[in-house]
Each structure stands twice: as structure tokens, then as C-alpha cells.
Amino acid sequence: MRINGLGYLMKEGIKNIWNNRTMSFASVGVLISCLLLTGAAVLFSYNIDSAMKTLEGNNSVRVYMTQDLPTLSAIKVGEEIKKLDNIEACEFVPKDDAIQQYMDILGDKDGTMLQGMTGKENPLPDAFKVSFKDLSKYKETAAQIQKISGVASINDYSDVAQKLTNLDRMITMVGFWIILLLSLVSLFIISNTIRVTMFSRRVEISIMKSVGATNWFIRVPFIVEGMIIGILSGLISSLILLLLYDKMITSITSIMMFSPVDIQPLAWSITLAFILAGMLFGAVGGVISISKYLKKEGGEIVGW
């Protein structure tokens, strides 16, 4: 096909959008709602995921040294803990700091209550504040730490770790299925919309074939049409999603302790992804739905 012909077909595709404006409008509407639903589901699971991460990160375990272990040896134990695979961070908490924290908590500013417990009389052991990379491996890592000489105890956290891990897994699964389901529903609705469009244009297709148009000549305007509708829907829906999300962030942060992920830095990638998804849906939908009519000949297309 010559460039000249391609230009004509592109123009035809654009003209068709206007000529079939009711159907185009409906297609854009359907595509927008599908993209919005899917996008919202993705953002929701993304947020839950990030909330889970913060929750896990905040939950650190205390590892207590044996009583009277010299501070230098304690630091060596810390080095060994850091060498383990699953350790995100390991912070030394000297017993002096620990007693000071208790004083702060009790409001004992001048040290009258816990007097005589500072310095050498301090009953607390040195400790480490340890956080794990992967909470699901809590048990193994805890056992490894326990084996290091100088470690007296490690506070039991397995229950919480188990619960958090389970919750994380469940949310990932549910999120995945919700997104998959929504994508399928979207595809179904879109292909149906295009099928209705095709049905109303089958006379045109049969005329083109009878005059000697090749299948590509008929297909290209439909693909152009689908792609433009897709781009338009992608643009509008990403705009709506970003605006709504922005509004939601402000209202959620004011009532809840939870802080949603800021997607502003991702705005361009989201818009691009939406446009690409829209284009793909439009073009693929066009090709699939038209193939049914292209296989037939003459009056058969319209049922004459």
C-alpha cells in the first residue's frame, strides 16, 4: 500500500469516529470505566502492599545479651547478627540508654524512682534492636541468632510475624484476582462494544469488498479508529484517576494514621500505561471483531 493510500485510510478512520459519534462516545465511556476500575484496583493493592511493608519495617525484635557481658563483646555479637542473611537493620541499645528510656516513659526526669539503678547497678542487659527483611522467615532467623554465644534471649514475635505474613500473602492474592477479573470484564465489554459497531457498519464492509478492497484496506480505518478511541480514553481516565487519588490522599491522611503512597512522581508513567493499554485494547478489539466479517463474502456479510 502506498503512503498516499495510508494517509487516506488514516483520514477515513478519524472521519469514522465523527460519523459514528454515538458509538464512539459509548466506546470511550466503556473504555474509561474499565481503565478506571482496573487502575483503582491496582492502586489499592499497591497501597495495601506499601502499608504492609511499613508495618513490617516498624516491627523490630529485641535481642538481649547475657547479664554482665562486656560491652565490647556485645558489639561483636552485633557484628555476627548483621552477617546473617535476613537482617535488614541491627541497632545496638546499651543498657544505659535502655534505663534512660524507661525513665522517660515513667516521667522520672530527675531519676528519683529508678535511683540506684543507673551505672553499675543497672539491672538491664545490653540489647540489639533487630529488624528482618522477610518476616516469613522469622523462625529460622531467630534460631540462628539464639545460637550466637552471648545472646541470652530474643523476645518471641513469631505469632505477629505469622499473622503479618499471612495477611500479606492474602492481600497479594486477592489483589491479583481482582485485577485479573476486572481486566477480563473490561475485555469482554470492549469486544462487545466493537462488535455492535461492526454490526452497524457491515453494509459498508460488504460494499468495500464488492468493489475490490483488500482486507487490509478495510481493516486499517477500524484499527486507527480503535486506537484513537483508546488514546482518548487512556488520557481521560488517567486524568480522572490522578485527580481522584489526589483528593483521596488529602482526606485519608487527615482522618487516618495511615499515609497513602504518593503517585505524583508516577503520574506520567500511569498516563502512558493507560494510553498504551487503551490503544492496545482498541486496536486488538478492532482486528478481532472485524475478522468475522472479513471471512465472509458479499451479501453473506449483511445477511442478504
Next chain:
Amino acid sequence: MIEFQNVSKTYSNGTKALKDVNLKVDKGEFVFIVGSSGAGKSTFLKLIMCEEKASEGEITVNGRRLSTLRKRDVPYMRRTMGIVFQDFRLIDNMTVFDNVAFAMHIVGATNREIHKRVPYILSLVDLQNKAMCHPAELSGGEQQRVGLARALINNPKLIIADEPTGNIDPALSFEIVDLLNEINRRGTTILMVTHEHSLVKHFHRRVVEIHGGSIVADTALQKEARHED
């Protein structure tokens, strides 16, 4: 130009539409195909237009044997013929000009060629003043003239007219066939299916009658027979 050799067509539902048809149409001929509905006229045209394949026998159109034609060559085969339909089959949301022009776009003509040729063809069918109208704004006769212009635009060697006067006033029917006559005088072969005996009688052309899937009468053969007598 067109040759049917022992052609039969049986549809998948068992209907025998054509039975052992033999026919030869030479270049430059004007042939009326007549017969009652269900006689097999439509099947006859569909075979020529490559919309159906013959179950038996061989059809040759413009020197191409249709049984050896590949599917992707069908569009190119159709471009060698112009087709006029009973129901006009114009695209409603295109102007008269665009309806004719798009047949040229299909064959890859440039805009310059299109803007030169379309007005010329429209003037041949006396529609030069209606180029910017839409089909709905035209009378039946005018719409059929647009259909005729579209069939003529790529200068085909063969025009197939499927009851071109079936949907228009009898008075205007003669006008359409006059046009076809004029086109035929310039060397284009014409195959016209019709119901209207008045037209057939008036124009004194070769008449082929199909009945029950077979050719029952052919004036060309009768003439030959008379000469032999």
C-alpha cells in the same frame, strides 16, 4: 471474456442452484440474463464475482480461471469488473463524490488522479451538480447513476448489473439501460440481470434465460441455428 464450462453449483444445504451450465460471452457483448426468482441468476452472478466457488466445471473471467484463483487475489480480480446492485449499495455518510472516489482509493490512485477522473465520470452520468450531496438527498434513479459511476470509475472491462432497474421508476429504467448501452458502445462488456420484459424487448440484445438452474434459451444460439437453416 466470460466462459462457463459444465458449471454446477450445489450449496452446502443441498440446493442445486446451477446444473451443467455452458455459456460464452465475448468481449464487447451486451447480454440480458432473465428468469424467474430462484432460477439461479444470483448464483450465476455470485460465481462470476468470486463470492461463491463452482462445485463442478470451470469458469474463466477476463482470461483468469476462477478455480485456480487464490483467496488473496480475489480483490484484484474484482477490480477488473464494475458491479451495479439493485439496492445501489452506496455508503450513506459519504457524499456522491466520495462514494465514487473511494473505489479509486482502493486501487491506490493519487488524489490528483481522483480529482481529475471523478468529476468526468459524474458528468457522464449527468450528476456533476450533485457531487456534494449525500445518497439520501437523491432520487432512486440518481442513486443508481452514482452506483453506475462507481462501477465505471476504474475503467473495467466488464460491468455486471444485478437488476439495476429493480428499485427505480419504470420511466427512469430506460435511462439507466440507455447509459449501459452507451458504455457498451465504447467497448465494455455488459451482463445485466433483469425481470423487466419491456426493457429486454426494447433494446434488442442477446438474451439468456435461466430456469431451474439451467440455461433454457439463448438468442445467440437461436440466431446461429437460424443461420444454419
